[in-house]
Structures are given as C-alpha cells and as structure tokens.
Amino acid sequence: GQNIDQPTEMTATEGAIVQINCTYQTSGFNGLFWYQQHAGEAPTFLSYNVLDGLEEKGRFSSFLSRSKGYSYLLLKELQMKDSASYLCALRPSGTYKYIFGTGTRLKVLA
C-alpha cells in the first residue's frame, strides 16, 4: 500500500520546539513534501526533501530517512500563527499521483 501516517493532533506552547512525524510505506519516490494548512485556507508549500538528512529553512526544518521510512517537520520558536494542520506528501515512483498524509493539527498555546 501507499499509506502515509501522521499523528492526528499535537499541542505545544509558544516559544517551544515541536516535531511532527510522518511515516510511509512507499518503496520509491522522488522526494517528500511538507505543506501547512490554516483552518479554512488552502495548503501552502513548506519544504521538500530529496536526499536523506535535514533541510533547514528559518524556523522550520524537515528531515528525511528513506531507509527508515520516515520524515519529520521540526518547528522552532513556536508562534501562535503556527497553529495549523501540517501535511506530508509524496509522489510514488512510476505514478503521477501525489499522495497526502492524514495531516497533523497543531495547536500552539500561549
């Protein structure tokens, strides 16, 4: 199968660090994407990992381990505006289909 699993919900405090995990059962894909979706809005692109390792972009970093079949999104210095859903996605090799994970709803508390 091509399931992509994420925790349903997470809660963290303003200023803290949070790690959102994504596990998948796809054998081959070009890269793994992370999107942010605020309530009532469209998903927007956050980051993309092709190679194993950490990609850093300001307060947000994303990590990929193909051998272990997982990725995570790391959010530092959390702000209230980071309260949103975070979706990981990938495109399995040999298909045009772009598959999304179940999404993690993050609540940032003051």
Next chain:
Amino acid sequence: DTAVSQTPKYLVTQMGNDKSIKCEQNLGHDTMYWYKQDSKKFLKIMFSYNNKELIINETVPNRFSPKSPDKAHLNLHINSLELGDSAVYFCASSRGPTGEKLFFGSGTQLSVL
C-alpha cells in the same frame, strides 16, 4: 495577483442539482489537479491534467467530469449532486506532472442539502 483562483468559494445546493466549479492558474504551469478534502481534512486526488491531457482519473463516480479547455484552466462539473459530495474541493497546479510542489487555489466549500 492570485496564482491559482477557483470560483465559487462557497456553493450551497440541493440534492440532484448539477453544478460546476471553475479553476484558472496564471503561473504558466503544465499540470492541474482537483483534490477533495473531506470532513476529516484528508486530501484525496480526483483528477489531473497535463497540457490538457487527462493523466490521473481516480476512482470517482462518473457524475464528476473534469474539463480542461486549455492548460491554464481546469473545471469540474458535477451531475446529480448527492449529500456525500459535500466537501471542500481544491484546484491545484504544478510546473510539471512529476516531483513538483503544488500551488493550491483557495478551495470551494460545497454543501449539498
């Protein structure tokens, strides 16, 4: 300027009606998509066109028919609407059909009464 725009934003209609959602992108992308996001916020691919050619046609009732008059437009027509069609429908585009990030429209919230 809006990159991917879809209309209408909200659509409330009765069961059995036929409705259309329109999507346009001004990014010069070759590939466009329709996604359905259900009440649990799960995003599921429905259709994709690359340069006006249908490349993804998921297991979707044939009451749903996409149409791409040119590569900048992808419309979705739904016949005989059912209660279960209520969802948010997102149009998206990407530069090409493989390995590219998606740009989403603002979504159409469809409510079937």
